[in-house]
Amino acid sequence: MKMFRKLSLTTMTALALSAGAVHAAGAEAEITNYDFPFEGPFGSFDTNQLQRGLKVYTQICSACHGMEYVAFRTLSDEHGPALPEDQMRAYAENFEIFDPALDDGLGDYRPATPADHYPESSLANAPDLSLMAKSRAGFHGPYGTGISQFINGMGGAEYIASLMTGYHEEPECALEMDVPMDGYYNVAFANGGFPDECKDEHGHYTVPGSWISMAPPLYGDDIDFDDGTEATLEQSAKDVAAFLMWTAEPKMMARKQAGLTGVVFLSLLAALLYLTNKKLWAPHKKRVEDE
Ligand code: HEC
Numbered sequence: 001m002k003m004f005r006k007l008s009l010t011t012m013t014a015l016a017l018s019a020g021a022v023h024a025a026g027a028e029a030e031i032t033n034y035d036f037p038f039e040g041p042f043g044s045f046d047t048n049q050l051q052r053g054l055k056v057y058t059q060i061c062s063a064c065h066g067m068e069y070v071a072f073r074t075l076s077d078e079h080g081p082a083l084p085e086d087q088m089r090a091y092a093e094n095f096e097i098f099d100p101a102l103d104d105g106l107g108d109y110r111p112a113t114p115a116d117h118y119p120e121s122s123l124a125n126a127p128d129l130s131l132m133a134k135s136r137a138g139f140h141g142p143y144g145t146g147i148s149q150f151i152n153g154m155g156g157a158e159y160i161a162s163l164m165t166g167y168h169e170e171p172e173c174a175l176e177m178d179v180p181m182d183g184y185y186n187v188a189f190a191n192g193g194f195p196d197e198c199k200d201e202h203g204h205y206t207v208p209g210s211w212i213s214m215a216p217p218l219y220g221d222d223i224d225f226d227d228g229t230e231a232t233l234e235q236s237a238k239d240v241a242a243f244l245m246w247t248a249e250p251k252m253m254a255r256k257q258a259g260l261t262g263v264v265f266l267s268l269l270a271a272l273l274y275l276t277n278k279k280l281w282a283p284h285k286k287r288v289e290d291e
Contacts, residue, residue: 027190027210031138031162033152034238038245041260044253045246050081052225053243056236058091060217061129066120069130070247073114079253080246089114125213133157133241133248156248157241162188164237167216171207173198183211 037046054075057067072092075083083091093111097119102108121128138155141148149155166188174181177197186192187209194210218240220233229235246252 027192027194027205028208029138029159029162029190030166030187030208031155031158032165033139033155034158034161034241036157036238036242036245038242038252039153041256043256045079045242047080047082048227048229049239049242050246051083052223052227052229052236053239053241053246054081054083055225056218056223056240057129057243058094059223061240062118064121064123064126064214065129066122066126067118067130067247068120068128069117071115071117072112074250076114077250080250081243092116095119129244129247131248133160133245135248136160138162157238157245159188159241160244161234161237161241163212164218164240165234166209168209171198173206181211183213184215185209186212 037043037049057065072088072095075081075091076085076088092114095112095116095118096109097112097116098107099110100107102110118130133156134154136156136159137149138157138159139149139152141150141152152158163186166186168185168187170181170185174185174195174197177195181193181195183192187207189210189212192210192212194205198205198207200206218233218236220236221231223231223236225231249255
């Protein structure tokens with residue numbers, strides 16, 4: 001046992017060291033731990049926030065990004081944006097879907113119906129956003145530096161919101177370059193281009209983030225929210241991130257509830273087993289005490 005502990009400690013140290021080394025050589029992302037109403041065991045999606053996020057996606061992001069795994073009818077889901085049926089139907093009709101059966105098999109565009117999915121991305125290098133909130137992690141861990149996944153979860157929504165608010169002026173080191181970097185400097189984006197001018201003599205990155213090819217999509221005051229919420233940059237960023245969390249995991253509420261039911265059920269079972277065990281052993285225990 002002792003041996004095992006020693007071994008695992010050594011392995012852990014080695015892992016920690018190598019992780020540290022990898023970290024130092026790559027870009028580091030600055031992620032803000034924004035609060036979302038769906039966090040925690042009792043959290044749930046906020047319908048108003050999802051409707052605001054839907055509006056941000058529709059008016060801004062959908063110009064480039066598709067959501068081909070999301071069907072329009074789900075916008076009426078009770079735990080989703082909960083659009084009334086007629087509104088959802090009218091909303092779908094704003095999108096054009098290519099239907100290969102139309103025009104005698106030549107195919108043609110028609111307005112979308114509730115059964116259709118959103119179109120795919122219209123800009124080739126803009127990734128589909130349906131599952132984005134689950135395919136990116138804002139937090140790393142479990143015991144890494146900064147905010148750990150162990151306590152805060154994956155942080156997909158935090159990542160998207162931080163990406164929206166992460167556009168900064170280019171750092172000083174990049175201004176000295178003869179040929180400017182392609183793209184836009186973003187402190188939350190770790191996978192983009194990074195100039196040698198911003199690395200030190202050991203190859204360590206001296207500034208967070210990297211250069212992304214998406215121009216800043218949000219500036220603040222881009223949207224008129226129907227519920228009167230002020231559309232600051234941070235508000236719109238959080239709302240679209242919450243909406244994309246819902247598209248990526250529409251059944252989150254059901255999953256949480258199943259989890260809670262499981263905990264309650266197992267607690268009851270444990271209590272019953274404890275009592276049964278006590279009762280079964282009681283006569284034997286008594287005999288020992290009598291002796
Ligand atoms: C003008 C086109 C355009 C618009 C509008 C746009 N994007 Fe993008 N987006 C891109 C492109 C291109 C990329 C790929 C960037 C790269 O990999 O360098 C991208 C990448 C992303 C990524 C993935 C980043 C990663 O980690 O790989 C997310 C998330 C994203 N966009 C969210 C949004 C949201 C949310 C909106 C609306 C508020 C939006 N985008 C609006 C073009 C756009």
